[in-house]
Each structure stands twice: as structure tokens, then as C-alpha cells.
Amino acid sequence: MTTIDVTGARTPEAADVITGARERIDSLDDRIIGLIQERMAVSAVIQEARITSGGRRVNLSREMEILGHYRDALGKPGTSLAMTLLELCRGRV
Numbered sequence: 001m002t003t004i005d006v007t008g009a010r011t012p013e014a015a016d017v018i019t020g021a022r023e024r025i026d027s028l029d030d031r032i033i034g035l036i037q038e039r040m041a042v043s044a045v046i047q048e049a050r051i052t053s054g055g056r057r058v059n060l061s062r063e064m065e066i067l068g069h070y071r072d073a074l075g076k077p078g079t080s081l082a083m084t085l086l087e088l089c090r091g092r093v
């Protein structure tokens with residue numbers, strides 16, 4: 001397969017642009033995944049502290065705040081993204 005085939009571009013110039021931009025996306029995705037893993041670890045500390053103190057794992061009012069934050073920044077798909085993040089951080093409710 002040529003670079004043109006792999007990228008779907010019709011010219012070598014476009015294939016170069018796409019290849020370079022895909023490298024940036026791969027690097028951004030690695031950073032995003034790292035940040036999500038960091039968020040999961042911080043969230044676990046909070047949940048652990050609350051449960052050890054006799055409280056519940058989940059705090060709905062805080063989750064509403066987070067959903068609103070993502071929705072305000074990213075629109076409706078932001079809400080879905082936040083719900084997925086919350087599930088990664090505290091499991092399914």
C-alpha cells in the first residue's frame with residue numbers, strides 16, 4: 001500500500017499533510033488517555049475518602065456540575081463524553 005492509499009488522499013501533497021496531522025492526533029490521543037488515567041486516580045482518592053468516612057461512592061450534585069461543565073464547553077456530545085468519563089472513574093451506577 002502507498003501513503004496515498006493509506007490516507008485516502010488523491011495527491012502526494014495531501015497525503016503528506018494527512019500523515020503529519022495523524023501523527024499529531026496520535027500524540028494528542030496518548031496525552032488525552034494519560035489525562036483520563038490521571039483523572040481516574042484522583043477520582044478514586046475522593047471516592048475512597050468518602051466511603052471510608054461512611055459516605056456513598058457517588059455524589060449526584062457534583063456529577064450534575066461536571067455534566068454541565070462539559071455540555072457548556074462542547075455541546076450535547078460533551079454530556080455523553082462526561083457520562084463516559086464518569087463511568088470510567090466510578091463504574092456503572
Ligand SMILES: C=C(O[C@@H]1C=C(C(=O)O)C=C[C@H]1O)C(=O)O
Nearest residue numbers: 043046057058059062063089090
Ligand atoms: C470524584 C468524586 O466522586 C464521584 C466521582 C466523580 C468524578 O469522577 O468526577 C464525581 C462525583 C462522584 O460521583 C467527587 O465527589 O468529586
